[in-house]
Amino acid sequence: MDLLALADFNLVARHGGFGRAARETGRPKATLSRRVADLESGLNLRLFERGARALKLTEEGRALYERTAVLLTELDETAAAIASGGDTPRGSLRVSAPLLFSQAAMGKLAARFALRHREIRLEVTSEDRAVDMVEEGYDLVIRVNPDPDARLVGRIFMRDRLVMVASPSLPRPAGKSPVPAVVRGAGAGGQTASWELTGPSGKKRIAVQPVLHLSSLFMVRDAVRAGVGAARLPLSLVTPDLVAGKLVHWGDVDGPEIALWALYPSRRLLSTRVSTFMDFLKEAFPTGSPGELASFID
Template sequence: MDLLALADFTLVARHGGFGRAARASGRPKATLSRRVAELEASLDIRLIERGGRAMKLTEEGRALFERTGALLTELDETVGAISSGGQKPRGRLRISAPLLFSQTVMGKLAAAFALRYPEVRLDVITDDRAVDMVEEGYDLVIRVNPDPDDSLVGRIFLRDQLVVVASPGLGRPAPDAIVPAVVRSTDETSFWEVTTLTGRSRIAIDPVLRLSSLMMVRDAVRAGVGAACLPLSLASHDIAADRLVHWADLDAPPVALWTLYPSRRLLSARVSAFLDHLKDAFPTGTPAELAAYLEG
């Protein structure tokens, strides 16, 4: 197989078209088209559907890109590392992170990483959906309680728990009371299953305010609109300062933040460096440690 033709195909697939690949690489569009056609002829399969305004990979083309794209990237990084005399992190690192983590942590975390590794160009995109790492060109994703994925490996770097809190003026609810509540826009529940020192119980709620961000939910609860279910790390300082009262723990599985990356034996120096950076920032990964980081 012609590795140069394979590299040109990967370049076109990564950039989503011959024109974009030509502009990004400075290579002639006609040359890239010819090289991909030669690769298709040598493999006797069509890799790219041509025609119309948008390029589309065939099923075989997508499978080839998924397998070879990461390997060619690693090969480039290895050659660069050898030529420079070591595995020094450099190049672009593209990360997808959830909204709340990005709002509360990622600015400070990314700045420290950029100062530590000035040759890495960090690109963080906030997104709560399950992105496709290969199709969308991510090197690493951070997710909360992700679904299992055979194509990815990962590790938990932070744990949190959900607690029910309210402003001191609201007062703890009677057993049969319906409590005014501030909830996420996607939350359709009418009660919270909770655990207290006296055991498990249920708090019936009336959602009087729906907001799309937990930061907004916290601010609304501080203002006394109603009770809310928040991560302990986000509420603990307000609880300690008596701005919020901890009513109960939500009876639910713990919140786990994962880093996920493609399942392959060798990680790039950039990804390894960021994983180590997370470990340095959160050595124990507890809610208290995260809360301290938010206030630091």
């Protein structure tokens, strides 16, 4: 197989078209088109569906792209490392991270990583959706309690849990009267609900009535600080306020723990950039406790 033709096919697949790939790389569009046509002829496969306005990978084209994109990147990295006379990680590293973790810690983490590894161009995108790593060109993703995926491998680097907290000015629940609550996301008006908590005396349920719906957990925390109502929040997010006495702990929320995973595509050869970032996360969170993440929060 012609590696140059394969590399040009990957360029076109990654950028979503011959014209865009040509503009981004400075390569002649005609050359890219010819190389891809030669590859299709040599494999006796159609790799792209060519429409009037759109270019889409065929099923065979997608399979070829998924299996070769990483290998070509690793070949480039190996050649660059040999040419430079060492194994210093270099090149671009694209990371997708959830919104809360990004707001709490990623700015400081990214700065420290960039200062230590100046040959790596780090790019972090903050979003809560489950991105397609291969299709969207990510090297590593950070996910909260991800569903099992045979295409990805990785490890947990942080564990957290939900706690119910409130301002010291908010009276603790007495009897069956609902407690005003601040919740994340949209809800059905102010319908009464109940939250199950665990504590030294066992499990108990607290009736709550949502009075405020907010889209960000940082916004929820700030509203709770102001005394509007109680809320369920990650322990890492509220630890500084609990220590300072700005919030009080009403109990642990009954339910599964919050696990943050660092994941990358399953393959035999692991990029040195990804392994370097994984080691960096382990160094930043050696025990993976909520208190270590809390230390990043202002």
